[in-house]
Each structure stands twice: as C-alpha cells, then as structure tokens.
Amino acid sequence: MFNFLSHGNKTFDRGVHPGDFKEQTRTLPIERMPLVDEYILPLSQHLGGPSKAVVSVGEKVIRGQLIAEPAGFVSAALHASVTGTVIAIEPRPHPSGRFVESIVIKRDPYSAQRLFDEHATDWKKMEPAELLRAIQQGGFVGLGGAAFPTHVKLSVPPGKKVDFFMINAAECEPYLTSDHRVMLEQPEAIFLGIRICMKILGAKRAYLGAEINKLDALAQLQSQIPADLPCEIVPLETKYPQGAEKMLTEAVLKREIPSGKLPIDIQVVVNNVGTVAAIGDLFRYNQPVIERVVTMTGPGIQNPRNLLIPIGTKLTEVIEFCGGMKEDVRQILFGGPMMGNAVRSTDVPITKGTSGVVFFTEDEMVSTKEYPCIRCMRCVDACPVYLNPTQLGALARAGHYDDMMDLNIMDCMECGSCSYACPSNIPLVQSFRVGKALLREKMARERAEG
C-alpha cells in the first residue's frame, strides 16, 4: 500500500522551507460552527467582477437561495448561508481591508434551516456543459485562497484540450490544515468531484498532489481510490510554494508552464482539493457554496480548531467559539502567513476564500530591522521562477520600474519566498507588488491611448 511512497517525493527547483507549524490542528476533526444571529455576505469574495444582488432589503431568504448573480463570465453567484431576512445591503468591512458592498442577513431563529441531503443529482446523465452550468450556479470559486471562479477554470477554450486534471492538495502554507482534514474526512466527495471535473474537461488522467506532511491523508486516499478512476496520488516534498500552479505542474509532470501562459497551455487544469470536494457535495446534496472549512490557528488563539463555517460569519464570533484570543495578539492573518493578509479588526466576515485565520502574538512578529543587501543570493536560491530578486529589489528602490520589466518582473507570483529568505529584512516582494501594479497601470494606459 505504501509502495507509492518509495519513489521519493517530487518537488520543484528552489523555494524555501519555512517549517509547517501544523501541529496545533492537524489531528483535530472538522467541527461545525454553530449558527449566529447575523451574516455578512460581501458581493466581492472572488477574483473578477462583483456579483449583482437579486434580493432587496426586507426580503426573506432561505438557506441556499441565490441572493446575488454573477455579473459577467468572470464572476460568481452568491447564496444565503442561513434562512432569515435581508436587513441591509451596504458597504461592510472586508478581510481585504476595504469596505465592500455586502448583503447582511439576520437569521430567523425559529427556522429549522434547510438541509441538503435529499436531492442528489444524477450527474451521470448530465452533459459536460450542464455540469459546468451547475457549478457556475453553485457559486464556486477556488477555495484554496485565490477564489478564482471555478467554472472559468473548468471551461476549456476552443482549440485547447486538457489531458490532465490536477488536484492541488499541497497546502504549502504553514499553519493551515483545512485541506488536510477534508482529505481525511471526505474522500468520497473528493473522488466524486474528480470524476465530474474530468468529465467536464475531457481529461484522461487525474493527479492529486499533496505535501508529504499529510502522509495519513495520502495513504488513506491511495487505499480508497475507486478502481475505475484514473487518479494518481503524488506525494510532494514539504516546501513552499509547492501549491503554486507552476510549481505543482513542475513537480508532478516535470513540465513548465510557459511565461505568461496558463496551465491549460500545457494541457493541464489545476483545482484545489477543497473545491473538488465541494463540487462533489454539490452533486451529492445539491448544496451550493454556503460554508467552508477554515483552520483557526496560531499561538494567539485559545483553542485552535478546524471549523466548518457558514460564509459570512463574523470573525468575532468564530473567535468567541474558539475560546477567545490570547491577550498579546498582535496580528490576525486571513490565509496563511506566507501570502495571507493582516486584518485591521475582527469585524470582518469569513469569505469563500478564507482557508484559515492565523493569530500571531508578539513572539511571532518578525524583525523589521533592515540591513543593506549583501548579495548573499539567498533570494536568488529561493525564487521558484528563477528571477533575480536582489537586482529587482535594487531597481525597485531606485524606482526603475521599466528595467524591472526587462528582468521578467511580470513572472513574479508574489509568493514571498525572497522576502522570507532575505537575512537583511529587505521588503523585496512588497516592492515587487508595487512595481507590478504600477507597470500594469502603465500598460493599461498605453493600451487605452492606442
């Protein structure tokens, strides 16, 4: 059973080893977060255009009912996470730090809340296009964190074809264990989701890649793969950013995605394992995306947990359910510590892209004492796309953004490995984000001017 491990763990070139810090929650089963009084559902929880509300203030909504429809192709549907009344549609604090137009639902305390276990759809009779439409209507976005609309990813443009469907279960962000728990607890949903995605894509083969620190989940999935499912479980080295699409395809297929292209250009489509499991649930229970698994963890939270949380639950209430925060909490991170963003207050909702919330205390705050660059090459050795962060950093500090373009700055994935590795605490990736944004703005303006 374990002989699939003997091949050694695949990986990509370079990257960093931040340590996985997953002990706090890796063995904790997923628990259901109790219902609360109020839910805040931002119309923008995904990449792409904000959804358009189709309910109005005062309207009664049922758990799972469509409350906002996608505005265009690259957008997503939104559903009520509870039965209740829409009490406001107004800007509310969002994990991104901005105020975002949100539908606020007050839960009806007398409602039994609709359940989803009776309406399984016979997906085998559905055409690929119908399956895709169901996923679009289900409000699916990438649950790994980037929240890119799933139906867009699963749509094969004319002239392209897909050979491989790759399930991203790397979960390379330290601290997070939501994907790990989903793999351990919902293998049937994952396998069903894989079948459906493969049918939509017309893929010949599936690969599920996960870091070896999830050995128990890997072994269990390996032992349960249905005989007729052409899916391979691929153990990967525990290394950041193993879960980046480019790194995953390199590790599993030994093929690089050409600069500026997408996985589909090498006949691959990648989806996060949590998303795949949720797709399975959509066809098992007719359940759209109204809840997700979130890892509440870090040294700053009293009782770390893996929770199934209805979308829109306010962080304040989740924290309370976890026994509160420690007194010296200094930083709250939505997503993992490598790419997640710090929030200003706990008045923000859990969204579809929230894979975890990490609480850092004074002890985890990193030093910001900056030294000059000593050209130690640690950033060069860390960059998974082989850029030269030290030169790029010097150019960014000097404001020479056009020169950064010549050094392929647009290939930067903003994974932060360079900043992690830098012994001089130089804010490398931070300056690249600025540089990329300015360059993108400039390109857009040039295009507009003709």
Added chain:
Amino acid sequence: MNVLNKTLEIRTSPHLKSAVSTDQIMMHVVIALVPTTLFAIYAFGLAALLILSVTTFTAILTEHIYCRLNNKETTITDWSAAITGLLLGLTLPPALPLWMAALGSVASIALVKLLFGGLGYNIFNPALGGRAILQAAFPVAITTWHPAFLADRFSSIPSSSFAWPFTTGTYDAVAGATPLGNMKFNQVSTDVTDMAMGLTSGSVGETSAVLILLGGAYLVARNMMNWKIPVVIFITVAILSGIVNFFNPNTPTPMFMLLSGGMMLGAVFMATDMVSSPVTDRGIIAYSVIIGIMVTVIRLWGGLPEGMMYAVLMGNAVSPLLNRSLKSRVYGTGKKGGAK
C-alpha cells in the same frame, strides 16, 4: 462590536522570516576565521597578535568614526568591519610595521568600502583593496617575510613592527622566503605537507591550508558560503597548472599551486565575499574560472610570485558585468518552457 485592547499590526505578507540575519552571517564568518587566526598567532607569535589586533581595531574604529561624522547609527554591530580588519591582517607579512597595517585598515574601510556606500555597495573586497593599496605604497615592506616558529616569538617583537610612522624600520631576523618566492626566484619547491599544515613562511594567516578549509567547511555547512567559488577556482588552477607542468616539469605542480601563498585564504575567504561576487549561478562559475586563470597566469608568467590578490580583485571588477550578461533562465522561458 469587538474592541481590542491593542491595535492590530497591519503588514503585508510574508509574515514569516527565515531565522538567519545578516549580522549573524557576518558573525559566523568571524567564527570561521578563529582557527586560522589562532594558528597565525601560534606560528608567528606576538608579531601576528599585534598586527591582527591593530588591523581589526582600526577597521572598527574607522567605521565607527565615519558613522559618527555622518550622524548615522553606528554599523560596527553588523560585524562586517571586524571581518575586513581581520582578513586584512591575515594577508599581511607578520613583521610589517604596524603603522602601515593601520593605514591599510583605514584605506580598506574608508576608501574601498565606505566611499562606495558601505556594506553591500563596495565593488571590491575591502580587505584585498586595502592590501592592494599597501602593496602599491610599500612594495618592499609588504614582500619582506618573517620566519615562522622562531624560538623567541612569544617573548620578543620584531623591531620593524614598531617602526615610526613614515619609516620602514630595520628588520632584525633574516627574511624568511615563502614557498612561492623560493619557487619563483630560486626554483626550489617546498614540501607539500608542510604547506598544508602551515609550517612555512608567508602572510600572517595564509599558511595553514587545512585550517582555512576547516573554516570554509563550517560556513558551507551553515549555508553561509558558496562552495562553488573555491571549488571552481581550485579545479581551474589545478587543470591549468597541471597542463603547464606536464609540458614543463620545472613549473609548480598543481598541488603546490593550491597549497602555496594566498590561494587558500583568497579562494575560501576573499573570493567568496558575497558583496563583491556575482549573484547568478552562471556568473559565479565564470567569476571563479576567471580568478583561477588570472592567478595561474600571474604566478607562472608574471613578475610577481603571488597573484591571488590581483586575481580576486579582477574577478570583483567583472562581477557587475557577469551579473548583467549571465542571467539565469526564467521559469517558463527558453528551452524548458518552450511554448508550442
């Protein structure tokens, strides 16, 4: 509404950092130099102790005064000035007048490092730059060698050490010839084992190849030194001198080339200076090959017995060019990323 008793910190990712910091890297370089330094003092006695103390202290003091004059927070705590001072001392002849050593130390820090912008901005390795200035200014003093393992080395100090500033002083001991000098001018080779163990004459800290390699291994194990640089230099020198030696047995053997003079100290501790070496993999290889070729050419056909210092400085000079011309392939471009 949730009220936090403390303001939450808002920073951008990543929120984790590797444990190693620049001042720690520098500190470990000093630690790696400890065996070499101790052996230097053992071999050359008080003369070495004095010269190393003077160069190190002067370097630190120069940097500190410079920072004070510029109303900047002192940068001596990053250990880099200490490294420069110590390395400079290790490359000097043991009985060099101390005022010259101090002057070299000031030149290293002030002219070669701080004038270029301080740590991280210098083009040349500061210690070697300072030594080059001394070589140009005092060509005789810096090539006057002092024998190692003198019986009275812990009780007496060479009178030249305390020469008055602007005088060269008198040398009391009969100048000891270095293996390289013997080779160049007398065509006499030296026992390879003696050179490996450091039983010969030479600059303060260059004589014990074994201990220098030990220090290098310490840094490589801590991922604080690019092992490719010394290895490629050694391979280049060995191949080149091997070929020449094959056709003309009067020239030094590859083993002699590797173990004599400043080869070890230069390749392990000078050429690997992160600041003044290239930052791309291909650049590192080219840089090391250039140093290997230069040192062999100077030693075999040049007028000087030793060429390590100029070879490394030459490598430093071309580093920016190598960085620009030998870029790494970016992921998804070139052969491997071949888009169809």
